[in-house]
Amino acid sequence: MRGRFAPSPTGPLHLGNLRTALVSWLQARTEGGEWLVRMEDLDTVTASRAHEAEQLRSLAALGMRADGEVVRQSERFDLYRDAIATLRGQGRVYECFCTRREIREAAQAPHGDLPDDAYPGTCRSLTADQRSSSVADGRQPALRLAANGEQFLIPDLIAGKYTGISDDVVLQRNDGVPAYNLAVVVDDAAQGVTHVVRGDDLLGSTPRQRLLQQLLGLSEPVYAHVPLAMAPDGSRLAKRHGAVTLDDLAVRGIGPARVLSRVAASLGLCAPDETVTADELVGRFRMDTVPREPWSLGDDDL
Numbered sequence: 001m002r003g004r005f006a007p008s009p010t011g012p013l014h015l016g017n018l019r020t021a022l023v024s025w026l027q028a029r030t031e032g033g034e035w036l037v038r039m040e041d042l043d044t045v046t047a048s049r050a051h052e053a054e055q056l057r058s059l060a061a062l063g064m065r066a067d068g069e070v071v072r073q074s075e076r077f078d079l080y081r082d083a084i085a086t087l088r089g090q091g092r093v094y095e096c097f098c099t100r101r102e103i104r105e106a107a108q109a110p111h112g113d114l115p116d117d118a119y120p121g122t123c124r125s126l127t128a129d130q131r132s133s134s135v136a137d138g139r140q141p142a143l144r145l146a147a148n149g150e151q152f153l154i155p156d157l158i159a160g161k162y163t164g165i166s167d168d169v170v171l172q173r174n175d176g177v178p179a180y181n182l183a184v185v186v187d188d189a190a191q192g193v194t195h196v197v198r199g200d201d202l203l204g205s206t207p208r209q210r211l212l213q214q215l216l217g218l219s220e221p222v223y224a225h226v227p228l229a230m231a232p233d234g235s236r237l238a239k240r241h242g243a244v245t246l247d248d249l250a251v252r253g254i255g256p257a258r259v260l261s262r263v264a265a266s267l268g269l270c271a272p273d274e275t276v277t278a279d280e281l282v283g284r285f286r287m288d289t290v291p292r293e294p295w296s297l298g299d300d301d302l
Helices: 015-030 049-061 077-089 100-108 128-136 180-190 200-216 246-251 256-266 278-282
Strands: 002-005 034-039 093-096 142-145 151-156 160-165 170-172 195-199 222-226
Touching (some): 002 015, 002 195, 015 034, 015 049, 015 222, 015 256, 015 278, 034 049, 077 093, 077 180, 077 200, 160 200, 170 180, 180 200, 200 222, 246 256
Parallel strands (some): 002 034
Antiparallel strands (some): 142 170
């Protein structure tokens, strides 16, 4: 059994991130497996080694340390481009010249069984002349997967059975950077990841990743999507909500031990004021008791 936690090093981890990491770490430790940390730093404009170091310190402060060296996606572009070449050889890759605005507008229209935010394949049927004209106009193409309406039933350890259809997901951005959905399946397979625990905002992307795994002949991990942490106003927890990181909470006199208790209590693993260590939680953890509803933080929690 090998699990992983894969944050983007674009800022400090907040309580919701730490909660998901704890579920992942506890699953690996409960099953006697390994726990890896991978930095999803494809967006090198906002990612940094300073943020990476800060995130690793936060994990360690709560008792979570990775088994082995940290892997960075920014150092693995050749693997992703080899995967794109394989898909191109299968006739599954096409150029997309749509702007962000065009993609946003196209995704807002209904497209049958595709997800609400799905790309409808606007550029699939472009002629050679139309592609040449777009290049002449200075447009650089992204690369997309040509999906064929493949539908997948994903058994999820928390969400239950999820059914979804893959759309024409981006494989490489128009700046030449490989895209998340491709990179994550290549990395999980390369690292031998058997169990993926992540936020349930990524549940809808799982059919896309399952299709890529099958086309590339990659292993298919077991998924568990943890409900998100929600701010008092009902939105997803974010830095703008105030004291949501370890440094923020330390200013208010709340140390890592108290944060761990707060997060563990939200998972039903201890009493709200009980002092525990991460190692002590291992014997109490069961994936089938992870709450199925979002963690709603009150004003007193921030």
